[in-house]
Amino acid sequence: MPTSLRAESTPRSFDPATAELMAKTIKGLAIDAVQAANSGHPGMPMGCADLATVLWTEFHTHDPAQPQWFDRDRFVLSAGHGSMLLYALLHLTGYELPITELKNFRQWGSKTAGHPEYGHTPGVDVTTGPLGSGFAAGVGMALTERFLASHFNREGHTIIDHMTYGIVSDGDLMEGIASEAASLAGHLGLGKLIYLYDDNQISIDGATDITFTEDVAARFVAYGWHVQKVDGHDHAAVRKAIAAARAAGDQPSIICCRTVIAQGSPNKAGTSGAHGAPLGADEVAATKAAIGWPSEPTFHVPGQVSAALEQQQQVHTQSRADWDARLGAYRQAHPELGRALDQAIAGELPAAATEVFAKVLAGFEVGGSIASRKASQKVVSALYEAYPLFLGGSADLAGSNGTELPGPGQSKQHPESRKLHFGVREHGMAGVCNGMALHGGVRVFDATFLVFSDFMRGAVRLSALMGLPIVHVFTHDSFYLGEDGPTHQPIEHTMSLRLIPNLHVMRPGDARETVGAWQCAMQRTDGPTALLLTRQNLPTLAATNADAVARGAYVVSDPEGAGALDGIFMATGSELSLASACVDQLRAKGQRIRLVSMPCWERFEAQDAGYRESVLPAAVGRERRLAIEAGTTLGWSRWADHVHGIDHFGASAPAERLAEEFGFSVDGVLARWAAARS
Structure with missing residues (x-):
């Protein structure tokens, strides 16, 4: 059985003339959406329209009708500022992202946010924007695909088998997180990870050579990646490079695609002026004339492109249907594994x-x-x-x-x-x-x-x-x-x-x-x-409760007998036992002190008002509460007026000496309580 049926498959056919037209369509949609919003990044989608067209029409396997199909290829737009590239692709290929959403780019309530958001827009596999973060996420996706394939696939039943593709930018590669993830990916040999690097040599402040003059290709060779260099506007060259990357075995791949930011714009192509601002009405008109695109209507999608992509939807549907059939056969041949896979896909714990x-x-x-x-x-x-x-x-x-x-x-x-x-x-x-x-x-x-x-x-x-x-x-x-x-x-x-x-x-x-x-x-x-x-x-304390942790805070113990509380001690982590010892001493002296464990603020805040009142009753106001935590005191005021914490850096010494010096002892806490009551 081949290592990967998906990776070794041949590219889908797509009419070259229609592909050229689709690339222009992507440019037109990006230009119009950014101009309408008066906000956004038109240059990157325009510069990457060609390489994205090749990837999505000939290689990327997905099903717009079922965006969460588990064995789909994953796509990461790590250069999330170019979100209109992804939104245009999703709209054109048939996702539930109508043209009205593109017209509402970056507006309140729209599904076309300024940067792609997972769970907000169908077809978006990862939230990106903070540069380098998508690059790292793609490494995790490829690692997980390989792990699950090794766990579930059996002879004659290749049930987990997909690629992770991405488009990354100069900014991504400058960020440290991408370097960390790239080094790890090369070490692990994640061969089904392919990134197309939008090497347009432009950043917001100008040409990248003001800060970024390293040999990126050589760096990735050193990481153990399969590296190629191509003209990112040459469809044939991009096609050949992706095919070679898919055959690279156990090496992740980066294809350095030399592109021109805002390609087609007569006055802003190749400049930082197209990076993070609309082209402007005059330049929009000039650009559309230069690339042979109608000025009206805006958001134009040629029927030839729509028809070709609608026809290709049948191929995507068949790919998913074929997998469904393989999954059915897998369940029959390996019923226990099939149930485990279903449970895993559903995100359920066994x-x-x-x-x-x-x-x-x-x-x-x-x-x-x-x-x-x-x-x-x-x-x-x-x-x-x-x-x-x-x-x-x-x-x-x-x-x-x-x-x-x-x-x-x-x-x-x-x-x-x-x-x-x-x-x-x-x-x-x-x-x-x-x-x-x-x-x-x-x-x-x-x-x-x-x-x-x-x-x-x-x-x-x-x-x-x-x-x-x-x-x-x-x-x-x-x-x-x-x-x-x-x-x-x-x-x-x-x-x-x-x-x-x-x-x-x-x-x-x-x-x-x-x-x-x-x-x-x-x-x-x-x-x-x-x-x-x-x-x-x-x-290990006698009165702690593992189940009560789910409520974020709970009463560990109350003083014996009836009567109003004199105060509440609340603590987290290692200070809970310290608080318990302090409460014991105070109760021995006749003070009626409640002990509260507060392991998770967020869960406690999510409880209903009645439960919160039962733990921290208003009758015992913040002025009669002491919080104890070995950390900064800022923020505790929502629960208590008095906090025993530490608002300075620590020191080098044995823990016992530090506790004594910083007042994290019974005597130190009781002194703080006495001061609070005076």
């Missing part, structure tokens, strides 16, 4: 995966002591055993993060491996994981120290924006990591992550809560979760 949490939880006894990263490791190991599509890895810190998986790492020789060695590439790691989650069929995690979440913040933000169920494991979550000092001790990072919408930030207080946090993260399907875990051991 029963075995949902059962691991109770089993792991039973292993933690009250009075025991274990770091939450070590408790997390037990969950990771159990999920690995129970769930064959659970995979991930760390940025060269697997042993420290508690994320080490057995067996060899993912590689050319071991495409079936679920252990990913990302290397010291935090931003690339998170971007690749975004692509894996976007591809679907797997559940993925990544891991590093919390302080290094800064390096990957852009990709974490995108995972939240796209609603991707990724688990970000961040360990060594406070100054308690000790001797490594302030460069490695996170202070503002917990609060900084809480600022990202749709990111659930969970800081469990002991082993039980750690299991509950993992359960929440794995059951979540509409966004990512950040697990913040300790290096140091934490006592």
Whole structure:
């Protein structure tokens, strides 16, 4: 059986004259949409119209009638500022994106946003805009395709077999995340990944040679990529290059396509003036005259192009129907695998995966002591055993993060491996994981120290924006990591992550809560979760509740007997046990103090008002509440007037000495409480 039926297939035929006309159509649609919006980037779609036409009409396999068909080729417009290129392609090839949406480009409520958005526009496989992020996501897509093919395909049943294509820009290749992901892709030998590089040598500030004079082709050769150079406006040359890239074996491919930005514009072609601004009415008229395009009507689509693409839709429908037939035969030949594949495509956890949490939880006894990263490791190991599509890895810190998986790492020789060695590439790691989650069929995690979440913040933000169920494991979550000092001790990072919408930030207080946090993260399907875990051991408390973690905050204990509360102590993570010890002393002195664990603000805020009131009653106002967290105090004011935290950098010393110096002791907290009551 060939390595890839898709990669080794011959290009589809498409009439050359119609292809030329289609490229002009793309240019016309981009020109008109940007002009109507008085906002956008016309130059890139005009410069890439030729190469995109060849790719989409002759190679790209998809089905506009079923945009989520699982074995479709993935397409990444990493140069997301050229969004009108993608919107024009989607409209022309038959996606549910009518011409009215193109006319409403960048307007309120339209499906044609300024940069492509996953889940917002049918046919968009990834949100792009932050340059380099799409490049990294494509690497994750190609990695996932290969992994799933190795897991599900059987002799005579090639059921997972598709390409990942993309268009990348100078800006993408300047960003560090693309370099990280490119290096990893070359190392892994992701041969079904093909990028067309829009080498137009123009950026917003002018010609790229003011900042970017490296030999891009040589750089990618060094990464281990298959590299070609072509004229991006020569359809035959582009066709030949894509075919060669598809035959490149276990090398990812980049085709350096020399293009002219805003090609066809008499006065703005090849200039930065066409990068991020409309051409202007006079130049629109001059450009249309120069390329032989009617000035009216605007948004013109020739019938010849529509008819040819409508006819090609039958080919796409047949491709998907053929796969459906193969899938049916696969289910009959391998019923258990077929059920597992269906479940994977649907994004559902198998029963075995949902059962691991109770089993792991039973292993933690009250009075025991274990770091939450070590408790997390037990969950990771159990999920690995129970769930064959659970995979991930760390940025060269697997042993420290508690994320080490057995067996060899993912590689050319071991495409079936679920252990990913990302290397010291935090931003690339998170971007690749975004692509894996976007591809679907797997559940993925990544891991590093919390302080290094800064390096990957852009990709974490995108995972939240796209609603991707990724688990970000961040360990060594406070100054308690000790001797490594302030460069490695996170202070503002917990609060900084809480600022990202749709990111659930969970800081469990002991082993039980750690299991509950993992359960929440794995059951979540509409966004990512950040697990913040300790290096140091934490006592397993008698009253913590793994199930209650799902509500974000809960009452750990109340004083005995009836009577009004004198105050509330709330804490997260390693400070929960400290708060518990403080509360015990205060209760012994007659103060009626409630202890609240608050592992996840976002989940607590999502609860109904009645539940929130039951945990933090208005009768005990913020002036009688103390929050305790080994991080910056900014933000806690929504819950408490008094915060025992740390608003300065740490220091190099053993954790015990740091706790004493920074006031994270029973005496230090009680002194803060006494001051609050005075």
